[in-house]
Amino acid sequence: MAKGDAARPRRASSRAGRGTTLAEPELVQLLTPEGERIEKSTGANGVEYSVDFSDEEYRGLYRDLVIVRKLDTEANALCRQGELSIWASLAGQEAAQVGAGRAMRPQDMAFPTYREHGVLYCRGIDPIMPLSLFRGVDQGGWDPNKYKFNMYTIVIGAQSLHGTGYAMGINFDGRTGSDDGEAVMAFMGDGATSQGDVHESMVYAGVFNAPIVFFVQNNQFAISEPTERQTRVPLYKRSSGYGFPGVRVDGNDVLASYAVAKQALDHARNGNGPSLVEAFTYRMGPHTTTDDPTRYRESAELEEWKAKDPILRMRAFLEKQKVGDKAFFASVDAEAHTVAMDLRDRTLAMPNPQPVSMFDNVYPNGSPLVDAQREEFSRYHASFEGSAH
Incomplete structure (x- = not known):
């Protein structure tokens, strides 16, 4: 058992509607959380x-960690001011994302949801790119092959299918089996694990020994549903049903997140197949800017997790x-402020x-129907045109 005041699974409460308790x-x-090494x-995987x-x-x-949070805070403010449609x-999840993002090698491929801003930053993508998507300027226009980072995926769990298919292709092309091999990381939240797409992905990944890491950020809530309403066992244990290893890591610990992600990626790139990482963390804010988390979680719980803040740690x-x-520390804060203000200025411009x-680029060779x-x-x-309205 890891030492210290580890992030612990929450006990089932009256909200769960049942008396079960998730194991710890x-x-x-x-x-x-106190910064002790x-x-x-x-x-649990040994x-x-x-x-x-x-x-x-x-x-x-x-x-x-600091720059990623500042960029996220600025994007959230832009949305609240009507400059983005949603965010x-x-x-709260910075350590999990930075740890995983920095553990990836240049040849590895990431398949994100719509929340992996930290991984995107670590892959060297200009942070303005997702903002153009959420501002409605474009459909999110970076080149996935250039950055080895796929487009943001809005459909819950769909990226796991995309990632598994890509990983199977890596196998078919013979690009695994050594330390220089390729690996895939598919990111998702705890709620996505309840989707059939994720189940099917893990079935195929296990059967075809695909070099993929399913990186689940368990931030305790699938929008408004707590984890205990989604599963009777810890999420990482689900991997055993598909025939590959799983491990739970303190997702507010950037060092552990890096170490676990790196080992899982190396395991995959060397031809040993998939694995599941459950980064146990907490979403400090709303699911999106359209959500009100005060309707389904208690302020005391939020305060408890603030003490485990990844940046303060x-x-x-x-x-x-x-x-x-x-x-x-002052220089980092100043740099983060400069980067965030640059992001704001470019967004407004x-x-x-x-x-x-909207009809452009629907098909690469055009379409009579679209025309x-x-x-x-x-x-x-x-x-x-010319109308008063």
Whole structure:
């Protein structure tokens, strides 16, 4: 069992409508909420985890956490001010995403949901890209092959199918079996694990020994449904039914998240097949900006998880190890502010697309049907020209 005040599964409450209690399995942790370093931690899968970073690498992880949160906070503010149509915040989940994102190698492929802003940042994608999608300027226009990061997936669980198919292709092309092999990571929330798409993905991944890691960020709520209404066992244990290993990690611990993700990816790239990682974390804000979390969770629970904040945890560690001083923390905050203000300015400067542009790029070689629809729409739109309304 990992030491320290680990993030623990919540007890079933009256909200669950049943008296069952989720077990409290072993959880990989390398950094306690107080910032104390644990040299090694063994997961329920029997694997021993550790990391060996330089001081500069530790500082780099802290920088990632702070900038990712600041970008997310700014995007949330833009949405509240009417500049974005919707936003899915990652607040509280930064360590899981930065840890997993930094564990991926350049040749690895990521399949995200609509909340993986931290992984996107770690893959080197300009953070303006998802904002153009949520502002309605485009459909999210980065090149998945260039960044090895697929488009945001709105349909819950669909990315697991895409990732499994891609991973099966890697196998068929013979690009596994060594440390230089390729691997796939499909990201999802706890709610997605209740979808049939995810079940089918895991069946195929297990049968075809696909080099994929199913990275489940268990943030305790599938929109408004707590985890105990979705499962009678810890999520990571589901992997055994598909014939591959699973492990639970403290998702508010960036060091443990990195170590577990790296081991799972290396396991896959060397031809050993899929695995499931359950990053046990907490969504500090609403599911999206259309959600009101005060209707289904208690403020005391939120306060309990604030004490396990991934950024405060990492900062405490840097201070204890004397590898981060006031000047360093101030410089990171200043850089994060600059990056966020740049994001705001560029978002507000985005040109509004012409309505007829929605027909562009539907098919690579055009379509008579789409051409007819474009012409009809253009006539309809032109009919309003000169109108007072």
